[in-house]
Amino acid sequence: MAEAMILAENLSKSYRKVKALTDINLEVKEGELFGLIGPDGAGKTSLIRILATLLLADKGRASLMGLDVVKDFRKVRQMIGYMPGRFSLYRDLTVEENIRLFATIFDTSLEDNYDLIRDIYVQIEPFRHRRAEALSGGMKQKLALCCALIHRPNILLLDEPTTGVDAVSRREFWEILAQMQKQGITILVSTPYMDEAGRCNRVALIHNSKILQIDSPANIEAGFGSPLYAVIGQDTYRLLQHLRQYPHSGTVYPFGDSIHYTDQRGEINTADLAEWLRRQGHANIEVLPIAPNIEDCFMALGSSQPDASSYV
Amino acid sequence: MSDTVNHSIQVRELTRKFGDFTAVDHITFDVKQGEIFGFLGANGAGKTTAIRMLCGLLSPTSGQAEVCGYDLFDQTEEIKRNIGYMSQRFSLYEDLTVEENILFYGGIYGMKRRELRSQTDILLDRLGLGPIKRVLISELPLGWKQKLAFSTALIHDPAIVFLDEPTGGVDPLTRRQFWEMIYETAHHGTTVFVTTHYMDEAEYCDRVSIMVDGRIAALDTPRKLKEQFSANSMDEVFVKLARP
Structure with a gap:
């Protein structure tokens, strides 16, 4: 069996009364494109932030390439590329300045890693002197991905890269992720769009802080209960x-x-x-x-909302 | 539908420029009363600019338009009173309770106190939110917020409701419940003008327009659009238009 690149064991996290994660267990193998699929508020961002060493779990442990996300957080940060859900680059720097800034922080350069990001970079290169804030949604995402890749991470953690992006740009983004996977990068990507599950090797369906199921999209669909x-x-x-x-x-x-x-x-x-x-x-x-498709399965697995009484 | 079709929205050559950039470029279309009209387009195609004009929030550069019978150039206050609006990003105040939000919006829409009271109770009852009317919005799950926001946008019984990506990020079951609320609303004669990034939702609309670079590149029923572009789904239609 291939080594676990990402391992989460019994992770739980609450924000006061609100449960964000309940007893999460998952394992992502080397070279996998793994999807974390669920609606807003399911717990996707909390899980990714814990794995990215940016948030502490209340219970449980997590490791990336065998390194603990709490004890070895500095080493973990060298190995991951993280793209948060909200656009977090420097809006008043240009496209090229943003990439060079991130390269410098990781003690490398655009030129050293150009081969890795070339296919994405050529798409935003015409705008390289434009400020990041003036880019369209799809272009911003491509720039953020370049910045996350510039230090040749082993693992990419992408939090909802396709949310609010139109159907065409979403397709292009998934084509890019498939190329990154071919370069040997392990990818964990979250999305609220159920139809994107088919782009992943395996997915975890997550809802109301719990994982409903983990498997390949084909196996999940095959497991649908009735005709x-x-x-x-x-x-x-x-x-x-x-x-x-x-x-x-x-x-x-x-x-x-x-x-x-x-x-x-x-x-x-x-x-x-x-x-x-x-x-x-x-x-x-x-x-x-x-x-059945993944959305059928997701609803069958229990996407029901709690009723009003549980909030009184 | 009767022979004399009532139009909720009539738009002729509507245009908006920002400096040298033409965000909305001579668009022309009608929306019938009680219709569910899908307003699609890629990011940056001009959808938001068009919607802001139709809601009376942004003045057009040129063209003509009427919304609920009022002129878009000099009757914007009347338009604002006769429409409802909800968006994904901004809909309800997080630090007000469920009930406070409804009362607040009803007040803004100029409803009389007694009418607003009774409408609020009806609404809370219909959504099953009565028991939690004193809970802060920030504590509710997203799906509930969106259903409440939709109902709040309808509390003054507007002729048209504008929904800007109302179901973004909402779980699949709630998304479908939300669309059934839309169907019901249209069934009662309210016109629904809706944008979405979910292409399966485009299929739920009576008619769909697709904007590309400030223009309306296609407008028809989902069935006819699929025929016209030899596509199996609206997703294919969209991709063919937006990435030629």
Whole structure:
């Protein structure tokens, strides 16, 4: 078995009454692209900050390449590249000045490590004399990644690099991460976008401070409990309401242009359901068996909100 | 829908320049009453500038527009009173309680005290937040905040509600509950003008416009846009338009 590049054991963290992390265990192997996937407030940032030696856990331990994040924090900092969720470069320095500043802090230079960041740098090079604050969202993220990579870290810790970035820039960013992985860098990346799970070797689904499941996206999808169907019609809102009234209905969730449906009986005759919906006044109904995606799994694994009574 | 279509928003050649830079470049479109209208575009395409103009917060450089029947150039105060607005970044005051936020917004929208009281109780009841009306917003989970923010933006029964990335970072289940609230709102005749980075949510809209470099590059139902661009999903449509 490959050595654990990142190891978290029984990590817990609270902020006064709010639980940020509850008994987190995870292991990231060498060369892996590992995704930490969950909504805002799940605990992603707390976990990454603990691993980046910027926050102390209340309980548990964590190590990177065998080095403890508390005792050996100085050494750990040399080995990691960290990109926080909020843009944290110097806004009043130019693109090039930011990169050179970070290179100098780590006692290296842009020229020494140019081969590593070249593919990203060429995309922001046309703006190298522009102040960081004047860059677009996607460009800022690329600059932040250059700065995180400039000292050739073994491990990259990226906190929501694609949040608030448009769909095109998100794609480009994941293409860059795949290239970094080929260079041998181990990557832990967090995201609230479930559809990005497929870009990772393995993912941890995290919600309400707890890890729901850790596995490859394919295995998680294969483990979905019951047959899943897509119901496609014209009037999604009415279709949702009617499906919930169907006597055998299980879960009913809108998914883009279709509705994902499970039935209490498990496998069903799709023609029966389509016919029932036609009788409720729906035209052109299609019911198809489909493969579940990560978002289906996430909801099935328990993304339910606590009710109001738990906050009184 | 009736033969005489009521338009909530009518925009003709609307333009906004900042110095030499044209952020919004002669855009023209209509939004029907009770429609869920998706307003998409890449970062920097001009969405925020356009929305700020439509809300009466930024004056246009040229063009014409009416929002709920009021002129965008000289009736911005009337527009502000007849719309609701919520965004991902700023919606509720963290250091006020649930109830205080509702009362505060209702007051700002000029509601009468008695009406506001009864509306507040109805709203708390409908969202199941009655038991925690004295809890600070900062202590609530994000999903609840967003649902409350949406309801608060509707408390004065506006003709149009503008939602700027209302579901960013929200968990998948709450995201879907949120969209059902949007459907319900539109069903009751309120026009919903919404932006999102989730392309599956674009599919929930009646019609979608996609801005590229200050212009509206495409506008139609999700179904027709997918046909037009030979794409399987709105994500593909978006990528084809925004990265030609």
